[in-house]
Amino acid sequence: MGTEHKETILEVKNLKTHFFSGKKVIKAVDGVDFDVKRGETLGIVGESGSGKSITSLSIMRLIAEPPGKIVDGEINFKGKNLLSETEEGMRQMRGNKISMIFQEPMTSLNPVYSVGEQIAEAFRIHQKLPKKEAWQRAVEMLRLVGIPSPEKRAKQEPHELSGGMRQRVMIAMALACKPELLIADEPTTALDVTIQAQILDLLKNLQEQLGTAVIMITHDMGVVSETCDRVAVMYCGKIVEHTDVDSLFENPKHPYTQGLLRSIPAVDRDVEELEAIPGTVPSPDNLPKGCSFAPRCPFATDLCRTEEPDLLIDNDDKVRCWMYSERWNGPAAKEVAADVSHANAN
Amino acid sequence: MFIFLMRRLVQIVPVLLGVTLMVFLIMQMVPGDPAVLVAGEGATDEQVEAIRHDLGLDQPLAVQYLSYVGDVVKGDFGESIRTSRPVLDEILVRLPITLELAFWSIVITVVLGVLIGIIAATKQNSFTDVGLMMVALLGVSLPNFWLGLMLIIYFSVGLQWFPVAGWGTFSHIILPAITLGTGGAAIVARMTRASMLEVIRQDYIRTAKAKGVRQRLIIYKHALKNALIPVITVVGLQFGALLGGTVLTESVFAINGVGRLIIDAIRMRDLPLVQGSILFVSVLFVIVNLLVDLSYRFLNKRVELN
Numbered sequence: 001m002g003t004e005h006k007e008t009i010l011e012v013k014n015l016k017t018h019f020f021s022g023k024k025v026i027k028a029v030d031g032v033d034f035d036v037k038r039g040e041t042l043g044i045v046g047e048s049g050s051g052k053s054i055t056s057l058s059i060m061r062l063i064a065e066p067p068g069k070i071v072d073g074e075i076n077f078k079g080k081n082l083l084s085e086t087e088e089g090m091r092q093m094r095g096n097k098i099s100m101i102f103q104e105p106m107t108s109l110n111p112v113y114s115v116g117e118q119i120a121e122a123f124r125i126h127q128k129l130p131k132k133e134a135w136q137r138a139v140e141m142l143r144l145v146g147i148p149s150p151e152k153r154a155k156q157e158p159h160e161l162s163g164g165m166r167q168r169v170m171i172a173m174a175l176a177c178k179p180e181l182l183i184a185d186e187p188t189t190a191l192d193v194t195i196q197a198q199i200l201d202l203l204k205n206l207q208e209q210l211g212t213a214v215i216m217i218t219h220d221m222g223v224v225s226e227t228c229d230r231v232a233v234m235y236c237g238k239i240v241e242h243t244d245v246d247s248l249f250e251n252p253k254h255p256y257t258q259g260l261l262r263s264i265p266a267v268d269r270d271v272e273e274l275e276a277i278p279g280t281v282p283s284p285d286n287l288p289k290g291c292s293f294a295p296r297c298p299f300a301t302d303l304c305r306t307e308e309p310d311l312l313i314d315n316d317d318k319v320r321c322w323m324y325s326e327r328w329n330g331p332a333a334k335e336v337a338a339d340v341s342h343a344n345a346n
Numbered sequence: 347m348f349i350f351l352m353r354r355l356v357q358i359v360p361v362l363l364g365v366t367l368m369v370f371l372i373m374q375m376v377p378g379d380p381a382v383l384v385a386g387e388g389a390t391d392e393q394v395e396a397i398r399h400d401l402g403l404d405q406p407l408a409v410q411y412l413s414y415v416g417d418v419v420k421g422d423f424g425e426s427i428r429t430s431r432p433v434l435d436e437i438l439v440r441l442p443i444t445l446e447l448a449f450w451s452i453v454i455t456v457v458l459g460v461l462i463g464i465i466a467a468t469k470q471n472s473f474t475d476v477g478l479m480m481v482a483l484l485g486v487s488l489p490n491f492w493l494g495l496m497l498i499i500y501f502s503v504g505l506q507w508f509p510v511a512g513w514g515t516f517s518h519i520i521l522p523a524i525t526l527g528t529g530g531a532a533i534v535a536r537m538t539r540a541s542m543l544e545v546i547r548q549d550y551i552r553t554a555k556a557k558g559v560r561q562r563l564i565i566y567k568h569a570l571k572n573a574l575i576p577v578i579t580v581v582g583l584q585f586g587a588l589l590g591g592t593v594l595t596e597s598v599f600a601i602n603g604v605g606r607l608i609i610d611a612i613r614m615r616d617l618p619l620v621q622g623s624i625l626f627v628s629v630l631f632v633i634v635n636l637l638v639d640l641s642y643r644f645l646n647k648r649v650e651l652n
């Protein structure tokens with residue numbers, strides 16, 4: 001993989017994005033740390049509601065204020081803290097140095113403009129290209145993302161295209177200015193399985209061609225295994241595990257990660273054997289005391305239910321679980337892990 | 347689309363028949379005998395009777411109505427009882443005046459309404475927003491004739507910026523156009539604001555922001571075109587209200603348009619003229635509605651299919 005020697009282009013430190021509604025404070029993102037290296041793919045996984053989208057919108061500085069606010073932290077992009085950037089500075093960065101694609105291809109394109117025009121706009125804004133040239137580049141982008149007869153397609157409006165085609169258009173738009181970082185927020189969740197695989201392949205190809213770093217946001221461990229170099233697992237607004245993709249699948253440390261892995265549907269496994277993690281994600285305005293995962297964790301002890309664990313750092317691997325600390329007095333982590341890999345092997 | 351158009355055109359026929367019938371019946375009910383009015387004071391009963399016969403007013407009502415409809419189908423709108431000139435000529439002389447007034451009023455309705463709506467929406471819940479929406483509420487509630495009189499008193503009589511009445515130069519148009527346009531502007535402003543607030547929450551606006559589009563372009567390019575789709579219908583409806591409004595406004599400002607023609611014709615019990623001019627206004631109204639419907643369908647198909 002060899003990503004460890006590469007330059008870090010994005011470093012998120014202690015990011016906290018909260019929502020204020022009435023007297024309630026919803027801590028959607030509450031102290032998130034991770035980094036992304038040039039050209040690599042970092043996965044952010046977690047169940048719905050864990051704060052993945054809010055994290056990515058925070059990086060883009062697109063959190064609507066009010067009700068949201070980035071209350072703490074740093075987002076260093078190539079050494080510069082985006083949180084102290086001006087709005088105009090951010091605008092010049094968006095769609096240019098950092099791009100984002102969204103989960104909803106059906107509603108993410110403007111219904112009253114042709115797709116060519118919407119892609120061309122990126123060239124006109126950031127590269128100040130004249131109208132005609134921008135249009136030609138838009139057509140080239142459509143060709144690049146594998147849309148047949150791009151000259152004709154460019155003139156069409158979004159409603160004339162299928163969901164998969166629209167997501168290709170979104171990718172073309174996001175990659176138009178060759179950004180250094182692409183945030184893909186569940187880019188395939190809304191698509192059919194076959195289209196899903198095509199889009200992931202396309203993203204991977206383009207990433208290699210352009211050398212773009214990608215943050216791949218998903219709740220699907222299958223997508224993680226296919227696309228990511230390293231992975232951050234998120235739960236209730238916090239990172240609970242952060243490691244490379246091989247360690248994650250071979251030796252998942254956090255009980256939440258173990259649970260997510262047990263719930264992947266695989267060809268060689270019967271659907272009946274699939275285990276969803278018991279219980280539900282707690283509501284972000286009413287988090288339990290101690291570790292947020294404790295109420296659903298099969299190994300939770302009194303310690304877990306009273307005190308919140310820190311993110312324990314071991315070289316490049318991080319895990320937020322008491323099991324790996326000196327204060328742990330439950331069953332040894334090794335035994336638990338052996339149990340899990342046994343279960344996975346079955 | 348063609349079938350839709352044909353169906354709409356066929357639907358116009360019963361509408362116009364209904365309008366003529368209503369006008370005919372109402373004119374029968376209002377007191378006053380056109381033959382007496384035409385004959386003038388001091389005419390003998392025989393003279394009045396002769397005039398009544400000439401005008402065909404001694405025929406049964408059903409015959410009168412059907413022969414009128416028959417003539418109209420042939421393109422003959424009859425003659426004015428009072429002036430004996432063809433009804434069509436009387437209307438065509440005045441129609442350009444009313445159309446010009448309606449045009450500038452609609453311009454005021456759309457430009458003022460949309461602008462106020464956008465400003466209010468982009469400053470949602472601010473002092474500006476609340477203030478503008480209160481003004482808009484006031485604009486909807488003000489009666490036309492009152493607003494017209496107030497404008498005359500203040501700007502024409504007081505400041506002497508504009509002529510008090512009449513028609514001819516552009517400065518004659520301004521006050522009546524404001525009088526006619528403000529009610530619609532207020533409604534359009536409220537509609538634009540609501541529609542704009544709805545649109546700026548959409549996913550594609552977030553996409554535009556993520557692309558680095560400037561805030562101003564997000565509002566005036568990405569959001570506005572979408573937000574105006576429902577506003578078009580409202581503007582179409584306002585055009586109907588506006589045609590009705592010309593009757594009062596033309597009277598207040600002494601403008602010789604179709605509106606005033608209708609008033610005068612009613613006063614003189616000049617049935618062919620009343621029929622003809624109201625028929626014209628109705629056709630105008632129906633055509634505008636059809637155009638609005640067509641453009642709405644055209645613009646909305648993209649949105650609907652999403």
Ligand SMILES: Nc1ncnc2c1ncn2[C@@H]1O[C@H](COP(=O)(O)OP(=O)(O)O)[C@@H](O)[C@H]1O
Binds near residue numbers: 054055067
């Ligand atoms: N506008 C908002 N107001 C209040 N809470 C919000 C808002 N947007 C998101 N949240 C909260 O933030 C949490 C995380 O949301 P999100 O990042 O969208 O989750 P994910 O993308 O992981 O599914 C959600 O549980 C939600 O309650």
Ligand SMILES: [Mg+2]
Binds near residue numbers: 052053054185186
């Ligand atoms: Mg999400």
